[in-house]
Amino acid sequence: MAVPDKPSLDGLEAKWSARWDADGTYRFDRSKDRGEIYSIDTPPPTVSGSLHMGSVFGYAQTDSIARYRRMRGDEVFYPMGWDDNGLATERRVQNYYGVRCDPSLPYDPSFEPPRQGEDAKAKEPEVPISRPNFVALCERLTQIDEQAFEDLWRRLALSVDWSLTYTTIGEVAQRASQRAFLHNVARGEAYQAEAPTLWDVDDRTAVAQAELEDKERDGAMHRVRFHGVDGGSDIEIETTRPELIPACVALVAHPDDERFRPRFGSEVASPLFGVRVPVVAHTLADPEKGSGIAMICTFGDVTDVIWWRELQLPMRSVMGRDGRLVAGPPDWEATDPLAEERYNQLAGKTVNQARERVVELLRATGDLIGEPTPIKHPVKFYERGKRPLEIVTTRQWYIRNGARDGALRDALLERGRQLQWHPSHARSRYESWVEGLNTDWLISRQRFFGVPFPVWYRVGEGSEIDYQEPLFASEEHLPVDPSSQAPDGFREEQRGQPGGFIGDPDVLDTWATSSLTPQIADRWEDDPDLFARLFPTDLRPQGGEIIRTWLFATLLRSHLEHDSLPWRDTMINGWVLDPDRKKMSKSKGNVVTPITYFEQFGSDAVRYWALSGRPGVDTAFDEGQMKVGRKLSIKILNASKFVLGVAGDTPGTGADVTAPLDRALLAGLADLVEEATRAFDGYDYARALERTERFFWSFCDDYVELVKQRSYSAETESGTGSATAALQLTLDALLRLFAPHLPFVTEEVWSWWQEGSVHRASWPDVPALRAAAADGASLVYVVAAETLSEVRKAKTTAQVSLRTDVERVVVHDTPERLEALRGAVDDVREATRAQSVELEEAETFSVDVVLAASDAA
């Protein structure tokens, strides 16, 4: 293809993405051995909403690494996955279609959703539909969303092999998730337990520690009187949750607290309900807080759970799974009709309603001391939740994660040290998370769109369910759906019948699938040959905010299943900040959609912005950087057009590089390649880009200007062949160096004069450049460029055109630098349009410029 007269960026994205797809440019060759392969464990984006610049930011960075490794000769395994299972999708489906899943409803084969589209948000009540109908809608919408994501990624030029794409709800992922779970069970790493659990009352599901988020909320501190009994005096406590007084099981103070020491072992009676509770001691009670003594309820917060467990207190739960107080008082042992009547005023109320009522009652009985004091305090939320979490007792599945096992915890910390973190300090976030784990990983969710547990339970003759000995699916049948399939040895008709079975109704935490992305993408036991060529993988790129979830969980699963790290390196990308330095997020309403920026500046320009962000560093969203990227791309087009115009569009001019200036350029180019290589090997795509860009601008401004006249000359003249050879060699290398960052424009220029794709070309070869540079000394180029710059400055100061003729240029400099300049003095004379260039020794560098007589000042 020839060099166009008027090069342009328009249409490059569509043209080249189609070509790459047709040519299979990024196709993975699975016949390669492990040692030849560079495998990437790509983050599967959550396909539950709009696309934002944060995704573009991190994925572009990963892609630059993939492209670099490919050019270095590695066979790059770079798949894409879609994380479509889980609550995020369910929420989106609810809003999008105006429906709600009610598992008690029967399947309706002719169901069509009442509405469609996000803006239809929840004016009308949601229509309840069956679980199979709901799951079908989830599948329908995720397919639409996944296509939109793929289009975006293609526009961004992610060099993934699209034939490798997986989804976290897909069959491969389900099989891997269930298999890994069964292995965990077999090794005793997964277990079920009935225990107090953090519970989201809106989504009606248990949530795990990793999904918690503290939020500052307005609250009020209530000072409340507990009544002395058996001759003891009253005790005042402070609480933010007076509605839980009926769930109170004890008061607790620090064992060394002299104020309460005499009371330990005695009892007090709760206000309103008159329930006798013991006064107990525990070191977690803080004498500084409140009145120094706290009430323990089942359960107000996670500290209550610890006290309850360690002090072996009774259970008096009042919180329902719907976030309302349950009907009828808890087991108070001694029941008082008045107390019962008071409790019944609270039953069925939400937390806030119950709190109000309790305060009224306390005020009436005189047990509220003073008025409630407004405070701000942190409250635990599910990270995507609207209301605070409650704690209810439920049966759940867990995987051991080191929270209760020091040896496992130490092993995981050691794994963290074996992993290569980029940047290295990202590891501290992992370590503080592992060190702070306080519960095993709760992996069951009371939700619908997810991977089911491959588990059934026997139903006894009296219809009681036997949770003690679950029936597990056998591995050869995976994936299974226990809600529609019967366990071995049973028939479907026995479902729910005495002597029959029931399926486990829960689904796995989405992270219990996502934590297996290496096994899913690499096809694990489905394709052991492929797995052996890919696992453990080379790179895990991801955001820092999911170190505690995705990274930790993946490392844990790999440690348990394979006794190895899942990857060798991890690259942690930063946040995208809006211009006000706030993290961009949908909830803050400050996100911008990438597509408008692709259209306005071009994909390469958007990538340029993303790849200017240093590894791991939070980076401001900056249109200015995109403008710069666009300018750079256009400059590459034009400079290439010039080079190929004078040097010809046939690669390899055959001439030797002989001129000192040309050799100096190539010596500098070799240095650049070494530096860019070192940067990329350390995952510093930004440094590689910055250095390459700097060299390129100098090449355009200085070198091209210096050799312009010489390269225009007829082939026979001395030095012409040297210049054109150097120009070609440099353009060739620069296109390769820019290719990982700016895939479209480099491919376009490459196509003007080279065979194949630049993205399958090799990374520039330093020894070859050194050989071509021969004795080249960078100083020649440096001094020549500085001299040229001084002359330009003189002309600018004189307010004359740069093509104005110059009578005389006198360069004052040290002998060493003058000697260097001597090799390029003809080029300097031509470029400055000077009649003569004279060199005079001096202590420091300076240039006298005498403009032509007619223009001279």
Add this chain to the structure above:
RNA sequence: GGGUGCGUAGCUCAGUUGGCUAGAGCGCUGCCCUUACAAGGCAGAGGUCACAGGUUCGAGCCCUGUCGCACCCACCA
């Protein structure tokens, strides 16, 4: 309470073994239609490198402390 990162030109940021007058881009100002590029090019102004000590011949870079910002972790009644 513990931890991590960051504080360099009006703005966004480079500055990797401590080394000559601290850099880039944007923005601002001025000049130039130079046969690759006017949706461009060239040049200029602009900085007590948060602050205070210390190590060193020499510190933006190393050490100590202080202040500020962001984030992470934690049993916050």
